[in-house]
Amino acid sequence: MSEIVIERLSGLADLEGLLDIERASFNNPTSREWYERELGRPDVCFIYVLRLPARPVAGFCTFWRVADQIHINNLAVHPEHRRGGLGRHLLARVLEEAERMGAPNATLEVRRSNEAAQRLYDTAGFRVTATRTGYYTQPIEDALILWRTPRIP
Numbered sequence: 001m002s003e004i005v006i007e008r009l010s011g012l013a014d015l016e017g018l019l020d021i022e023r024a025s026f027n028n029p030t031s032r033e034w035y036e037r038e039l040g041r042p043d044v045c046f047i048y049v050l051r052l053p054a055r056p057v058a059g060f061c062t063f064w065r066v067a068d069q070i071h072i073n074n075l076a077v078h079p080e081h082r083r084g085g086l087g088r089h090l091l092a093r094v095l096e097e098a099e100r101m102g103a104p105n106a107t108l109e110v111r112r113s114n115e116a117a118q119r120l121y122d123t124a125g126f127r128v129t130a131t132r133t134g135y136y137t138q139p140i141e142d143a144l145i146l147w148r149t150p151r152i153p
């Protein structure tokens with residue numbers, strides 16, 4: 001893991017690499033316009049990229065910060081680099097950064113059929129709190145709503 005760099009994206013330079021992962025990972029990828037717009041409000045939207053020596057953008061995670069919470073919009077790892085612990089590493093780093101910002105509570109939605117992501121989130125301490133029927137399109141599917149709240153000592 002020593003060659004991994006995780007850092008916040010602040011400009012358009014790495015957008016193409018990120019969009020490649022979007023397109024390889026989702027049936028309805030988030031658009032370039034969304035990213036261009038969100039990069040314009042850095043107080044709310046945070047985009048982290050995971051870099052490897054062989055691939056400048058091997059994974060990414062985007063979230064909105066709202067008061068003491070973050071809403072994770074997206075997390076993905078390039079298909080050629082999955083199952084190597086990168087997703088777990090990136091998520092842990094994002095949660096750490098959010099806590100540092102004073103936002104220790106995290107929420108996200110995940111497709112009911114997405115077992116890989118659900119396992120990842122489960123081991124990171126997320127729990128299912130509700131469902132949104134028919135939330136996703138292409139194909140239509142329910143969303144599970146997950147929350148992670150800090151442990152009370």
Ligand SMILES: CC(C)(COP(=O)(O)OP(=O)(O)OC[C@H]1O[C@@H](n2cnc3c(N)ncnc32)[C@H](O)[C@@H]1OP(=O)(O)O)[C@@H](O)C(=O)NCCC(=O)NCCS
Nearest residue numbers: 025075076077082083084085086087088110116117119120
């Ligand atoms: C979900 C995703 C980010 C995981 O990234 P990754 O780098 O492959 O994950 P890791 O190697 O860190 O795995 C962490 C844990 O997640 C779970 N996991 C990951 N991929 C899995 C798979 N294909 N099947 C079952 N469990 C899986 C496992 O519990 C794993 O722990 P383990 O390796 O000790 O068994 C990746 O599969 C991905 O980009 N998927 C497409 C995009 C997506 O669905 N994002 C989530 C949107 S909510």
